[in-house]
Amino acid sequence: MRKSKLVAASLSTIVLTVVLAGCSATAFSDTAAETAAVGALGFDATQNAEQIMAANDTEPTASTDFDYNVAQAVSIALQGSTAIASGAGALIEGSTITITTAGTYVLGGTLDDGQIVVDTADEGIVRLVLDGADISSSTTAAIHFAAADEAQIALASGSANSLSDTSAYADDAEAGAALSSSTDLLIWGDGSLTVTGNANDAIASSDGLTIDSGSITVDAVDDGIRGKDYLVIQGGDVTVTAGGDGLKADNEDEETRGFIAITAGIVVVDAAGDGVQAETDLVVSGGSLAVVSGGGAAVLADPDVSSKGLKSGDFTVLEGASMTVDSSDDAVHSDGAIHLASGDITLATGDDGFHAEGTAYISDGTLLITQSAEGIEGQAVTISGGFIDVTASDDGINVSSADAPVDEEADRAAAEAEQAVASTNKLLITGGEILIDSGSDGIDVNGVARIEGGTIVVTGTTDSRNGALDTDSTFTISGGTLLAAGSSAMAEAPDAESEQATVSFTFDTDLPADTVVTLVDSAGNAVAAFTTLKTTQSIVFSSDVVVAGASYDAYTDGTVGDIILGGFAHAGDYSVATLVSTAIGGEDPAGSVSGDRSGARSGTSSGTDADDRPERRAPGGDEPTDR
Template identity: 25%
Template structure:
């Protein structure tokens, strides 16, 4: 009887095979489940005691006596198959009685799903040169692109008119392609009388989530259309998406674009990736964007842009275009970001002249925050900029390399006045706070800047060690030329490494500078509390109205002034500026200017100061329009025989010496000073010919007698010309003198 029942059961199975999903064989020790779609055959042994199931090529057998029952999963098959074949299409729809209606016209397919079933699968395969797929759905669903090739000459290849969640599965091992034509037909009108959206080769009203390891290529030829667009958000988790062309944006998510994995490659005439009113968020995967037109953005969002992982490769060729652009905020905390820009500046008519609009690798109307990752920027276009933000720039980690080479030029600004535009590796309208990480930036363009801020610039927090390396080599831009008469000055835009309208504060870190003009310039103040600064080449090393050295180490090589405290008004009057050295270590080598220059006052209360001044008049080792007050510290300065050579002020509280000779002493000839007991106070080897030495130390005492020697040798350690340890010998005694005033002048 059991064999007869099973036989009748399999007659039923044969009649209903494709209406079921699974066959369940129930036995006392458990239930075996088989996919009916994989069932090849079912048959009995000769004596009907054993039943055989051939499933997916594998043979399984059971004793009939051990089978309690066989049942079938009566759930509906939730997969709709759409197969294109040239100008026709075939559809297998097992859900026609469950609310899924399919309309076809040639190779055009329209799905209307009112089914309550969630996650219905729509599998697209085959090829058509004149077809499309369109879907309306009340529930979320899955769209499987199984090597499908769709070209729609008058509209989107895929048009999703459902606001529900759509998971787009790029089937493993397959390559799908979507294309449109240049001219779209008029859009359909919905029940409210409004035109349906159709603004992309692949368009969706709802969110799109891409999964699967297959690939999708979008060839967008529609005039004024995007490549891939969602009126919600786009999320890429897996797969490879290539958008070869788009008249507008390559990938546009109105509520944001999220890339967590996979590979995205975009070439477009509009923006590459546009997060619109949402965000652009990259956490993983590989993203490559080629922007080729003027005034476009490779990665753009009206909201924040965040990159925390993955690899991002951006090339920007258009004038005034941007690599990464946000109206609100840009956050970089991880990943590997490489941006190359070749686009130049555009002079936009404004007022009585023009306003420059630059091509920038990173541009933000708000703040830029960098806390990790790798950022490499190469800018070769005219006056190109690396990082440009209207807000503040915060760097708390990561490695940043910026190389710029585009030249600046003269132009007429909006006030009708001659001006100059130039490129900057980093340009900040607000404050720049650099607490940790590493920045290497070089600019070879004329007038090009390393770092330019309208606000303040802070390096280090006192405990961190940020690393900053800056180089500028560009020529200056002549705005107005100076006349032939003495003292006549022109107006120039020079290639400075650090230019700040606000204060510059160095608390810690390692700073290395090579500048075609000023090393560090501030319109307000420069304060060094710690860290190490090496200005290996400059015209003027450090310039600001107020320069304060509280700690740390600074070494300056300058062709003009080393320290220059000035408001920039010129003249010999005291302009109120101040150079204050309260601690730390200062080394200056100035070949053609005043090594320490203040158009106001100089105050020295501590620290070690070693200065190699110029060898030719009228420049001097120390020049001060006001007074030089010394109350502490160690100071040795070599200089010229200029009439402008002067020592400290008599109101100082620490003793000092101004020692002068009428005959030049050759460069590297030792200057040695010792007390009457032979104790060394200083042994110094100036780099240039010298006529004068300014010296001050807490070891100098009133009424004490000292001996001055030149020449000879020293067995100690030498740092920047100053010897310590060891012993001095072989010099020529030039003078023996006694201190009787707070400032003692000595001729030898």
């Protein structure tokens, strides 16, 4: 993995990283940006699409590339097993047409079993204009740019064109795709192009590949569209069906290459492997993208095949696009960092929804994870804005390191406990609206957690081995609103030393789904109301209205006021409700109440004394996971 271009090259970031490396897990930066910049693995996750693209090695396509003089073009009429050219620059030998001179060539007709080869040392553009061209080959590629200064495929307005290749290439073949290029290739125009890759890829460039416009449909045995150095889609209507990866850039030798950028257009991908796979960076900053990978979330992922929706080796930035992913493996995955800066993202996956080995950073946009094992996961997770709705069979948000697996459960628990103290694992929430429905822990942090703002509504499991909130080190709250409902055995609240107080309730009798719970202060004012999503044994609530040391009552069977998020409202009517529990707001931070995660809570309900609760598991001692 190449991290150098992703780390902010500023003295402040370098100093901050060094300082934190020598601190305990309680050290926490003061802003979302600083936390994301330190992040796991040193990635500056606050970078946007423009910054990432500027760090990569490509040049914008000149407007002059999208024009040509028809009068100066050479016309090549394809006639079954041969062709006729109207001018110089094309050598025709049976069904093989070799372009030897830079210029524009207009191809139309059918070439039943032949090939167009571009092989010239001239400077300038070789532009092949497809105008009703149907080219197939039983032995090699339909079109191969073997050598050219610049290469273009232009699709004539209103034309329909098709390319297909052999079902088996020789081991020493230069080409390996139906449309193959050994130099940077640009595809544009107002026509359509259908490409069938019968042996390997449909469209492939061993340099860079840019799609500007046109209606392009590809079907490939292996990868659909591949640009080794880069793949840029800046317009058009692109549909890909692939037995391997859908869209791919795979230069692993140069840190400024191997990237994919989708900036405009309509892109639809259905791939058996990864939907979109970038060796370095992946930027989706405009247009719409729909991806199905590995058969979708309902299909059990093949452990021997990577079938992620979107995958990057360094950095993924999602900014301003409309995107859906349905994947058997992770929906969005990066070996480095992910930044959701804006846009509308909907994910369904058989594994993780939004997974970064380093930092997962969400600053704005809408993220809907409708199905996942774990919803959002990273060694550092920072949320400063946006709307987030997570449905997960396991943890809703998970903060953990990708350390080497341990065989014994005891060793695992010890290793994770040590990791929580010494690692950079951090959750920081400073804003946004976050709604979580989980089958295990709602928020699981194997490290430090801090909430400074936002509105967070968590419904965790009723499984007594897990809780709506689960942290292994300090957990503080200084702003925002948090409501977490779940089991009682592992109920947890922010530390009593927090700047903002918390009140915690447990209930003698389980509250069924669709129960309205109203929390009322000692003056009779409803401070919160919530409609339970599933069976609930405990509720933890923190906001600026909770007063440390004050008494609060919980009533059922009232009504909820104007809903803010996920069944939660700031007020409710409890005039005909039933009192079910009473609790005390958390101690003031000036008090000497311990924030020990082993069992201290900021409030104790009537009917259940804190000392009578089951002993909490060792840090990290929940169900074994390889996440």
